[in-house]
Amino acid sequence: MSKDNQILEEFTSKEYEHGWSVDFEADEAPAGLNEEIIHWISAKKEEPKWLLEWRLKAFRTWQSMVEPEWANVHYPKVDFQSLIYYSAPKQKSKPKSLDEVDPELLQIYERLGISLNEQKKLQGIAVDAVLDSVSVGTTFKDTLSKLGIIFCSFSEAVKDHPELVKKYLGSVVPMTDNYYAALNSAVFSDGSFCYIPKGVRCPMELSTYFRINAANTGQFERTLIVAEDESYVSYLEGCTAPQRDENQLHAAVVEIYAAKDAEVKYSTVQNWFPGDKDGKGGIYNFVTKRGICAGDNSKISWTQVETGSAVTWKYPSCILKGDNSVGEFYSVAVTNNYQQADTGTKMIHIGKNTKSRIVSKGISAGKSQNSYRGQVQVMKRAQNARNFSQCDSLLMGDRCGAHTFPYIDIQNPSAKVEHEATTSKIGEDQIFYCNQRGIDTEDAVALIVNGYAKEVLNQLPMEFAVEAQKLLALTLEGSVG
Amino acid sequence: MLSIKNLHASIEGTPILKGINLEIKPGEVHAIMGPNGSGKSTLASVLAGREEYEVTEGEVTFNGKDLLDLNPEDRAREGVFLAFQYPVEIPGVSTTNFLRTAVNQVREYRGQEQLDAVKFLSLMKEKMKLVEIDQKLMSRALNEGFSGGEKKRNEIFQMAMLEPTLSILDETDSGLDIDALRIVSNGVNQLKSPDNATIVVTHYQRLLDYIVPDFVHVLYKGRIVKSGSKELALDLEEKGYDWIKEDVDGASV
Ligand SMILES: Nc1ncnc2c1ncn2[C@@H]1O[C@H](COP(=O)(O)OP(=O)(O)OP(=O)(O)O)[C@@H](O)[C@H]1O
Ligand SMILES: [Mg+2]
DSSP states (O other): OOHHHHHHHTBOOOOOTTOOOOOOOEEEOOSSOSHHHHHHHHHHTTOOHHHHHHHHHHHHHHHTOOOOOOSSOOOOOOOTTSSBOOEEEOOSSOOSSGGGSOHHHHHHHHHTTOOOOSTTOOTTEEEEEEETTEEEEETTHHHHHHTTOEEEEHHHHHHHOHHHHHHHTTTSSOTTSSHHHHHHHHHOOOOEEEEEOTTOBOSSEEEEEEEOOSTTBOBOOEEEEEEOTTOEEEEEEEEEOOOOSSEEEEOOEEEEEEOTTOEEEEEEEEOOOOOOTTSOSEEEEEEEEEEEEOSTTOEEEEEEEEOOOSEEEEOOEEEEOSTTOEEEEEEEEEEOTTOEEEEEEEEEEOSTTOEEEEEEEEEEOTTOEEEEEEEEEEOTTOTTOEEEEEEEEEEOSSSOEEEEEEEEEEOOTTOEEEEEEEEEEOOHHHHHHHHHTTOOHHHHHHHHHHHHTHHHHTTSOHHHHHHHHHHHHHHHTTBOO | OEEEEEEEEEETTEEEEEEEEEEEOTTOEEEEEOOTTSSHHHHHHHHHTOTTEEEEEEEEEETTEEGGGSOHHHHHHHTEEEEOSSOOOEEEEEHHHHHHHHHHHHHHHTTOOOOOHHHHHHHHHHHHHHHTOOHHHHHSEETTTOOHHHHHHHHHHHHHHHOOSEEEEESTTTTOOHHHHHHHHHHHHHHOOTTOEEEEEOSOHHHHHHSOOSEEEEEETTEEEEEEOHHHHHHHHHHOSHHHHHHHHHHHO
């Protein structure tokens, strides 16, 4: 075995930092999935009838669908009947403000480094935190509401802004879209809702923090972001889960709607438990994220840093319907040990002069498999559509895999579509060069990997970029020795 | 300072160094010359700790420590610096960022305080003057797209930043234009002190006009086959290596 491989061989994962869980009394649905459970969830959340009907319709659709198998991932089938579809930390009564939120819950988030306490606020970032199935609290609500911005849990939105929810829910990701989206539509428990009125630039980053705590629970959150004409918002999402032996399911749906001249920047740093270094446990992350640039000159930009999950199945996409609209996808996906990721994007050009840009950086270590799957579709009336795709893969060691599956479908001859792909290995000579300057191997790998991912990391808001850099280093820690 | 005794090293089973002996004292400059493929870069790599090379025999002590026992980063922190013949590129990592990581790790090892951004930048400014390196290169990705000469200049700049006690310059002169050769050599000379030593690997006398060696060694087939004063380099410039090769090859038959 060459030194290179030997070094990389030793690249075993460090303990997952967020692998603790907290015991507190939870309000749980019985395990299993049937119409009764859906009634139960809907009743628990005191939902209006139309939403219950919507869920039931989704459930019936889901029952008629089959689990997709085309992705380049392999895992034992999920037993949907053994899962718990709703788990809420028990609180004495519904909290009216953050001060009333159970301090133990707040402590969970404190441990994660997410402060919900407005006094110790994350500078300029409003946070909505979702634990297991329900939203724990939203900071900065007052500041935002003065501007007419609505940023709250999905359940609250259903209660306080039913007309908006009804109008946009399922408008970007129809309940029938795919297997996991249908499942989510049937059983989604909570999530974040964000509405930016016409002409408003949201003055702070809006952030949601998802955390799975309870065992055997599926997390199905639903995020809906609506940006009206000429508005702007930057939205962030972070995720962690405790370390458990069994696999947990996360099947979220994110919908983004951008009206005329609106811009939405959506960033995720995903750090779900990836399973241990032997491939035991970890989150199945089957997520549907889609945005529509409905109005002319609108823009949606997805940035994702994927370091966690045992299996990832995720394709944040843009429907470029408005003329001159722009879709962007920036992704860093790291896999180590036995992780599998099949992730990428879809850019669907419908309007004239629409532009899309895809920058995907895969990093594979250990025995992991990392696939990029991207589709660029240019419809008939999309005159002068432009796409640029750059897909790079970085391999550490020779037991991992990197795969690229680009699909291009062009129905308008004026389209210009460029695709570039590279595969490289972390060079032993690069590491040696760093060593020779006094930098130890671990830091050398972090430097090289962060350099490689820089174009994507640069898209993240400052604080998150720093976090993401640390996370990348942490994920790969010990993998070169 | 550096003592190499009967050093043998091989790569992938092929012996390259076959018994090197060399003593270097503080303040000295040693030039190592020799035909292509004779093992000069190999010697430099072995001293720096490149792990593809297997040391099969011999010992190396550096300031009283067993150098071969240290990992590459600790050798660097102890004061061994190698200016590479072919510096590598690291995309996305700026020279500034790279050097800040390096300088602070070295300082930590040496028990010196960490440099904050301000102190670090002013140190950079000072050292940049030494080799007249362009500020613009500092914010670009390390060596990426640098011209051959820029890469070499950057190596010496890094040497200035890290303040080594033993510097090994592997063909730093190749790729430098005439003015750059003078500037870089001046930089190296200014960094010289009674406490540190330099090994210059080169094929040409013109570098040795600037960096004047105390000793010149000829490496051939993995051995130092001739050592002398700076005049030896002039002889080589005039006569080439044939006479030495004949001596060696003749003797070994
Ligand atoms: N992986 C390898 N396998 C076999 N031989 C190798 C390997 N790497 C290097 N060598 C050989 O080792 C010998 C010494 O190489 P080295 O780079 O040390 O020479 P050098 O003296 O620096 O030459 P130059 O003046 O051209 O820079 C060469 O013959 C080279 O081909
Ligand atoms: Mg050489």
